[in-house]
Amino acid sequence: MEKKLQNQVAIITGASSGIGAGVAKSLAASGATVVINHPVAATKAPADEVLNEVIAAGGQGITYQCDVSKESEVVTMFADVVKQFGTVDILVNNAGLQRDAPFDQMTLEQWNFVIGVNLTGQFLCAREAIKEYLRRGVDLTRSKAAGKIIHMSSVHEVIPWAGHANYAASKGGIMLMMKSIAQEYAHKKIRINSICPGAIQTPINRQAWDTPEAMDALLTLIPYKRIGQPEDIGNAAVWLASDDSDYVNGISLFVDGGMTLYPGFTTNG
Numbered sequence: 001m002e003k004k005l006q007n008q009v010a011i012i013t014g015a016s017s018g019i020g021a022g023v024a025k026s027l028a029a030s031g032a033t034v035v036i037n038h039p040v041a042a043t044k045a046p047a048d049e050v051l052n053e054v055i056a057a058g059g060q061g062i063t064y065q066c067d068v069s070k071e072s073e074v075v076t077m078f079a080d081v082v083k084q085f086g087t088v089d090i091l092v093n094n095a096g097l098q099r100d101a102p103f104d105q106m107t108l109e110q111w112n113f114v115i116g117v118n119l120t121g122q123f124l125c126a127r128e129a130i131k132e133y134l135r136r137g138v139d140l141t142r143s144k145a146a147g148k149i150i151h152m153s154s155v156h157e158v159i160p161w162a163g164h165a166n167y168a169a170s171k172g173g174i175m176l177m178m179k180s181i182a183q184e185y186a187h188k189k190i191r192i193n194s195i196c197p198g199a200i201q202t203p204i205n206r207q208a209w210d211t212p213e214a215m216d217a218l219l220t221l222i223p224y225k226r227i228g229q230p231e232d233i234g235n236a237a238v239w240l241a242s243d244d245s246d247y248v249n250g251i252s253l254f255v256d257g258g259m260t261l262y263p264g265f266t267t268n269g
Ligand code: BGC
Pocket: 098, 153, 154, 155, 156, 197, 198, 199, 200, 204, 205, 208
């Protein structure tokens, strides 16, 4: 099989579970050396598990603990990875979480926690990645681009979400941060895009799929009539990270089974 990401180093944040773990496995299967980031000591074991699967499948990588909402930890992570592997080629800015609450009851802590990880974390990691891409420039033995950033956004960068205002605000923020920096650095051959997943079967949305009733209700929102899997996002990430998408800059790629097609209008309106 052709390995489209051979000789490239990828940092995937929040890769100890869910979409991040799936993306790490897909990038590794395409030849990238993966840095499986996880936030705290307690997430080391699941991150090691992901690394074991990567290695068992013939891939390579390391795990790395870093809370992406903390500036000094992010700066250190990038410095350590560059020291160990020489450079970074791909950043998948994936770490994200939900702390849901009715808006009139949402605490400042819930607001700040979600914005801190989902939006500020993506800012800090993107900034460090861009510094490294600018330092190295294009090396055609690696890729046509000087570097790639893939932001993990959500269908909720465009779909309003009652009860999740902090989360939706973080994803809306990612959209314009991504497009602004894509515009700013395209001339340096840095490609920056987002993936916007719909409902992907992971722990973050367990309550939306773990009973038959919940799954039935969820499927009314998905024209393609199946829940997504981490591999669906992994496949999109491989494409956006590879030279196959070399002319793709600043897009939000919706991978959602049609969730953004206003399914409520299929037989109404
Ligand atoms: C959320 C999930 C949700 C999905 C579709 C994602 O961004 O994290 O909880 O199932 O959007 O609504």
